[in-house]
Amino acid sequence: MAFAQRLQEVRTGFSPTFWIANSLELFERLAFYGAKAVLVVFLVERVGLVEEGATYAGIFSGVIFSLPIVAGVIVDRYGFKKTLMACFFIFCLGYFLVGLAGMSYGETIVNLVGKKAYVFSMLMLTAVGGSLIKPCIVGTVAITSKPSVKGLGFSIYYSMANLGGALGPIVALMVHEHWGIEHVLIMSSITSFFLFLGAWFFYKEPESQATEVRTFGRVFTDMLMVFANLRFIFFLVIFSGFWIMFWQIFYLLPFYAKDVLHFEKFELLETVDATGIILFTVPMAALVKSWKPITAMTLGFLLASFSWILIGMVPTLWATVAAIAFYALGEAIQAPRFYEYVSSLAPKGQVGTYMGFAFLPVAIGSFTAGPVADWLRINYLTDHPQTTWFIVAGIGFTSTALMTLYNLFLAPKHQDA
Structure with a gap:
């Protein structure tokens, strides 16, 4: 029934x-x-x-x-x-x-x-x-x-x-x-x-609630208010490290597939992350639902960072597929808890404004990932592919360490209660 x-x-x-x-x-x-x-x-x-x-x-x-x-x-x-x-x-x-x-x-x-x-x-x-x-x-x-x-x-x-x-x-x-x-x-x-x-x-226009x-003036005022919360902005900047790694799937991995693995159908590698998210999100959300959000996010960072180590150490097609799937596992663990955590950081009555900034790490990550990818492709990818992926992993491990320090010294302690 x-x-x-x-x-x-x-x-x-x-x-x-x-x-x-x-x-x-x-x-x-x-x-x-x-x-x-x-x-x-x-x-x-x-x-x-x-x-x-x-x-x-x-x-x-x-x-x-x-x-x-x-x-x-x-x-x-x-x-x-x-x-x-x-x-x-x-x-x-x-x-x-x-x-x-x-x-x-x-x-x-x-x-x-x-x-x-x-x-x-x-x-x-x-x-x-x-x-x-x-x-x-x-x-x-x-x-x-x-x-x-x-x-x-x-x-x-x-x-x-x-x-x-x-x-x-x-x-x-x-x-x-x-x-x-x-x-x-x-x-x-x-x-x-x-x-x-x-x-x-x-499409029928739904009734507005x-x-x-x-107005643009109100948005600008809200932006100043959020940017004045330096602890929150610092958290978003740290979190952008995850997305610097993510965008390498589209900015750097295609050239690695073509030039190093000699696999021309690089688009197939780019579909692995989204497929993994579809498969992993629900079971991972159930597995870590009782964890503190910051703990789940840190674990997601760690797993995602290790995925690039695997690509660097085992330069084969199937190792690359497994590594991207492993990255998707880390993303599935952290993503739902990230939005939950952002909403918990918002002062009373400002949840909507703060949630509007939830995509900011994705944007910062993309702005940064592009120049990083060009630099790595031109200087390392062909002759030193291992170094390429170890540097990407280093970005992830640095972000993981910063997330840990943030949790120890800056995160509001009542948020995880």
């Missing part, structure tokens, strides 16, 4: 817009991670940005994950539907224009603007569009889920995002092999066009 009642809650707990929003999220993540899977290789080998390919890709992702802090203002002002349509339209245009940089019939305009200036400006255009989707989808999930199934609603959202992240590189590989690497960007553009149509025809419409 209890199971039947729960099943009925699931059936009636979500509005149709909830499922539309999650479907849009699935295919948007497929387009994003499909493009992300090949972006650095495309920029370095096809466009010719040998020294700054990963740096540009890092700025691209960094902007996407940092702008949602202010993108919520646009959502409040124009609504979810219009903002989603704007996001997908910009994505459609941006992915196409980035792909144009690697095509013969785009040479005239690229050379006119300048290769570096053209690619950078098109990536920034695309990133601005991408920053709009997070507050739209997360907000829709919150509004269109009844309180009794809201936790399940966010689990579904998280699963759709990771499923798209797992499928994107696979689709990218098929397009890459059949039509060329530049057409992966065109695939993401076409997918974004259909997402634009989907949002236009099927906001009690206050935020």
Whole structure:
């Protein structure tokens, strides 16, 4: 009877817009991670940005994950539907224009603007569009889920995002092999066009539950308040070390697969982390649910750091696959507890503001990971691949040590109680 009642809650707990929003999220993540899977290789080998390919890709992702802090203002002002349509339209245009940089019939305009200036400006255009989707989808999930199934609603959202992240590189590989690497960007553009149509025809604006419409002035005030909490900012900066390691899966690993392992289908390696997250998150969450959040996060850091040691010590394809799966295990342990911990650090009445900064470590990690990847690729990857991965592991172990010191000397002691 209890199971039947729960099943009925699931059936009636979500509005149709909830499922539309999650479907849009699935295919948007497929387009994003499909493009992300090949972006650095495309920029370095096809466009010719040998020294700054990963740096540009890092700025691209960094902007996407940092702008949602202010993108919520646009959502409040124009609504979810219009903002989603704007996001997908910009994505459609941006992915196409980035792909144009690697095509013969785009040479005239690229050379006119300048290769570096053209690619950078098109990536920034695309990133601005991408920053709009997070507050739209997360907000829709919150509004269109009844309180009794809201936790399940966010689990579904998280699963759709990771499923798209797992499928994107696979689709990218098929397009890459059949039509060329530049057409992966065109695939993401076409997918974004259909997402634009989907949002236009099927997405229904949910009834807003906001009690206050935020302004850019209010956002700026909130940002100053959060940045004034140096202990919290220090924690976020430490945590960005995890994401510096993570982004190497997209910025450095493809070149390692191609140049050292001689495995051309590098996109398959990039799907291992998202697949591992899908498989590991629920059992790991159950395993460590009684642990202190800071303990679970530190263990996740440690496991993720050791994964790069494995790649450095055993330079084989299957060892690399096992290492990325091991990294996903560490991510599955720390990720849910990270958001729980951030919410516990927020002063009373400021949880929403502080949670808006939860993506900041992902952004900082991406901004930093790009230049690190370019430096390691140019100086170490071909001749000293072991050193490459030991340095990445060193970033992880340093962050783990800093997390331990933070817990001993800076973390509010009552938060883990």
